[in-house]
Amino acid sequence: MTAPTTTAAREGGRWIEQWDPEDETFWREKGERIATRNLVFSILSEHIGFSIWSLWSVMVLFMGPEYGVDAAGKFFLVAMPTLVGGILRVPYTFAVARFGGRNWTIISAATLLVPAVAAAAVMEPGTSYTTFMVVAALTGVGGGNFASSMTNINSFYPLRKKGWALGLNAGGGNIGVPVIQLIGLLVIGTAGAAHPRLVLAVYIPLIVVAAALSALFMDNLAPVRNDSGAAKEAARDAHTWIMSLLYIGTFGSFIGYSFAFGLVLQNQFDRTPLQAASLTFIGPLLGSLIRPVGGRLADTHGGAKITLWNFAAMAAATLVVVYASAQKSLPVFLAGFIALFVLSGLGNGATFKMIPGIFQAKALARGLAGEEAASYGRRLSGAAMGLIGAVGALGGLGINLVFRESFARAHSGTPAFVSFLAFYAVCSAVTWAVYLRRARPAPAPAAEPDTDTHDPRPERQSAYADV
Template sequence: MRARWITRWEPEDPGFWDREGRRTARRNLWLSVFAEHIGFAVWSLWSVLVLFMTPEAGFSLTADEKFLLVSVVSLVGAVLRLPYGFAVTRFGGRSWTVCSALVLLVPVVLAAVLVRRPETPLWALLLCAAVSGLGGGNFASSMVNINGFFPEREKGWALGLNAGGGNLGVATVQLLGLAVLATAGVARPELLPLLFVPALLLAALLAHRLMDNLATNRTDYRAFRSAVRDRHCWTISLLYIGTFGSFIGFGFAFGLVLQNEFGKTPAQAAALTFLGPLLGSLARPLGGRMADRFGGARVTAWSFLALAAGAAGVLVASAAGSFAAYVAVFVALFVVTGLGNGSTYKMIPALYAARAQSAVEAGDDPEEARARGRRISGAVIAVSGAVGALGGVAINLAFRQSYRSTGGADAAIGGFLAFYLLCLAVTWAGYVRRPAAPERELERGRERERAASPVPQSAAERGV
């Protein structure tokens, strides 16, 4: 396949951006959103398929085994994010989007074959679920690709929109699952994966015809080595475990939790599970916008405070036996994870752009310093995306262990509450409060964001 490469790309130049940059960047953004959306849907496919696997349909899977299935999907998707993030800078956004869409035909066709057979052994289902994890890698490649197209002043919005549009794939597959359950019942689970065959072919075709490869968006091994040696990479990865890990983990587990906690049927569970991922996905661009306005660290800290309060609310609703309150608070948790996802990712380009500016002020070549900052920023996005997705694995394994040990989900929820408080403390101590010796790149990044903001900021609105 002959790739179409853009060799000159200067989004920070206002003239270039107005003439051609904005139009090209947005075209690639919308196509990336569509392809990533389908990838997320395939990644989340098994969160719905397990709802079909009831005794009435001939399956004998336990709750423990179902949580294991969705944990495997989460794990593979998380592990693949790092190589996917590197691959898009190696082969180009257009080329990699085409390939990553076409390869997802394998897990959807395989799932359509296996879920029709209740006698399928668990190991075969686990293998099929693992292959579906390929869809999880699409997020990292898409985010790294879009990160290279936009200027720093618009990255919070662009990355939030790209990620939010992708995250909506979780709600899409759950809505489609509900439609299949409502029309065909649990007897026709193969219809759900087959619905994605034409969508994947369309995504590959549109990417091939309309997307671009960005030659300047190159991340090499040295950038990854620099990223993994940087403490900020691991701190932000920890925070992303709390935000995105919660989003994808709850997205996979919510339906199973409703079935086990309240005895809901597959259709009843599916009728509610899409609400959380839908609203959480829509909230992600808002989180990016809020981070552009108030600073990523402040919005992230607010998000963890709200997540801790939400987890406490779930425990209260569980103790009261209130199904309505349980669902309402859980959906609110999804919304807050979306806000936190957008704000946490905004922190990455802001930090490394500030470091690049510090290097320029110290005498480095401006173009070289900014290019180096973009490469390392892309590497950190890939690393944090991979580590953060492991939070989804931890969520489902925690639910699995909680049900095995106590027969309910409260023990797992209590653990999540403690982790959110830890993340709040890390965010506040490392990025919000002003320490005795603040890091210069963060301070300068704050100053530039305030100067570039079209709306004057008060002292209470400052922060990265």
């Protein structure tokens, strides 16, 4: 039966009481239009959230010698938002069900005013390093927006559309990184490096607009409820942590490189702030634009296959970067590093598409079917996304700390890139072993089969081959 939708006047405004996107008639007649509208304004809010999250990757380019912060201190400044943002992704995930997707989007967008106004207040020579660290930590709220936005949009779309929808949502959000870097370039190139507050003058009004549009045009889904049992079950499931590892390799790389790129150019190749800013935005922009393509390829060919080949390509691009870093070749370095951005964006779309597919496959393996299987998949994948997104974001912290240590000890980023190469090799091996390795046929049982002790691995591997 087609599930009707009614927008009720409940506490907090626009609530849709029933939602069944897997019903094709419902989806065609009502669901797709509503989901698309919510997706558009979710992207806007998440886009600005990413811009504020990556604010300090731009602010450090304005921090000349008069600020008294060395290269290691700057790497630590850009690492702090990734730490806070990763931690906040867990509560932000569950806030959608607690407050409603629309309501929480309004709250999370408005909260971005706090770090934006704080940065405008302190961004001047003479401010203590501790103050800069505290204000940089506040921008972590922008990283939390991703988790709530993805959880919300995941509930709106049917499984067959999730890869594309989640890819668009995440890609549109990720573009917030290069956009604020472009604005920083514009400010440095026109007003000079002594006017960082002009960047905040652009974003503070945009935050207000995003919150207002979310209030006017988004909806809450009443059927989405917090489920502590789902959260515990997802946390106990090995696939949640396996996918967290893979997401460190894709999204962790994207956000970590986005925050560090300008500093690497300044310290590895002696670029000025303007020269670094003129190059910094290119990689994050291309990586963001291609993320929906990764989701689409995963919808068509399977997320695990795309993820495996993507990690292999990331390893090859890292080899190029290692060579260029050792040879001090800026053109080759830029080619390899931008390729890493593109591949990390492609991998983001593919790995995130795998999450709902994995839990749908688990539902089918349990003998569930139809709406019962879809409900189980949505329930666990929504809970898992928050945990996976949080761990993936912390990968960005790891990248910046590795860069910090590499430049402090070797005065070069080469050792850092060698360690990233080894990590991509591990991710490739894990993807193949868990999701693509052919299962051997199970031997015929010598006695009555015991369903409680039957080894599920062959079934599991075949079930997950196309996630």
